[in-house]
Amino acid sequence: MEWTYALDQYIAYIRDIRRLSPHTVSNYQRDLSAFAAHCDSEKILVFTVAQHDVRFYANQLRRAGQSSKTLQRKLSSIRQFYQYFIKIRQCYDNPALGVTPPKQGRKLPKVMDVDQLSQLLTLDADDPLQIRDKAMVELFYGCGLRLAELASLDLADIDRSAKQLVVTGKGNKQRLLPIGKMALEAIGQWLKVRSTLTSADEPALFLSRSGRRLSHRSIQQRLKNLAQQQASQQHLHPHLLRHSFASHLLESSGDLRAVQELLGHSDISTTQIYTHLDFQHLAKTYDAAHPRANRSRRDENSEND
The missing domain is CATH 1.10.150.130 (Tyrosine recombinase, N-terminal domain)
Structure with a gap:
């Protein structure tokens, strides 16, 4: 043919x-x-x-x-x-089976530096919607939440006295997260004015002007507006704040497993890419932590003798 x-x-x-x-x-x-x-x-x-x-x-x-x-x-x-x-039985073998291209490299995520975020969060919030938006940004950055996770939060998910938050992630898996001081303060300010937008029986934590749970689209737009108000050149979106949370936490702690748990990743390789972790840092973590990798000082000294 x-x-x-x-x-x-x-x-x-x-x-x-x-x-x-x-x-x-x-x-x-x-x-x-x-x-x-x-x-x-x-x-x-x-x-x-x-x-x-x-x-x-x-x-x-x-x-x-x-x-x-x-x-x-x-x-x-x-x-x-x-x-x-x-x-249709005009041939019997598929010559393309088993032929694969090289794996596509994953782009490293963009992050904001600490100074950029600090400047962004100096917003003087004086109306309920601005107070709400500041609380959302503090939670995104302070807890490393995904967009869907923040949108689905209910009042009952936050325990302010214990300073912790129950989050429902992918696959309906729940994880317990600590809430930092700045995020707690921002949430406290929001809860003081939240009742002006809704009735007492509304379970959602973050509400629209009409008193209903904020949609994903609305949250994204409010973050964009917030960045514009602060004259930021950075396109602000939920995953940028999540990336920044993971990167800054790893830089300070070096604890890859802890960051994995906080982000809700089932596979540590996802966390590794998410946080810009390089091979040298991985090797150092392995050498320091794995019982079969960590040689004692005595072994090192004996090799030098």
């Missing part, structure tokens, strides 16, 4: 039978046409393509500067193309 006929048959299938969106069909067509042109230039027929041919093509694209994300999409297009012809 010629490449042109095979491509036309597959594109008709995903467009007319699977009814994929025009944008998706266009991506498939572009990716597969490029692969077909490569195979034509190498004189490789549609159903004689081998795994090493696909791997060679992927390596060519990588050397040409294609990103890992783009390579993943193009390899996926080739896999789906051959999977279709296996399904």
Whole structure:
């Protein structure tokens, strides 16, 4: 079968039978046409393509500067193309199976420095909404909360006398967090004026002007407005405050496990990326903490003798 006929048959299938969106069909067509042109230039027929041919093509694209994300999409297009012809029994092997692009590097998160945050939090709050917004920022930064976690907080989740907070995170997993002095003070100020916006039976901690639980969108917009009021050039959003919480805490304590628990991460590798932790710090932590890694001074001295 010629490449042109095979491509036309597959594109008709995903467009007319699977009814994929025009944008998706266009991506498939572009990716597969490029692969077909490569195979034509190498004189490789549609159903004689081998795994090493696909791997060679992927390596060519990588050397040409294609990103890992783009390579993943193009390899996926080739896999789906051959999977279709296996399904209708026109071929028996998928040459793209087992061919993977290099892992895409994760971007390090942006953080605000301590001075920037201190300046941001010097807001003179004199009306209920400003007082509420300051309390939200203090909680985001003071406890490292996700947007959904803060939005779902109820009055009952805060124990001011014990200085702690119950948070419901991903997978409905709960964790108990300490609340710092500045966050407690800000919450206390908010609770003094909260009753002006709602009735006594409303459970939500943070409320809108109409007395209802604040939506995610509203919280994001209020943070943006707060940054503008403080003439900050930084785009303020919940995850920036969470990143900053984790980074500043790790820099001060060096305790990766504690930061992992506070953030509610199930995998410590997530925390490692989240907090800019480099390999040297990890190695030092391992050497100092692991019983099989930590050599005694006596061992070191004996090697020096």
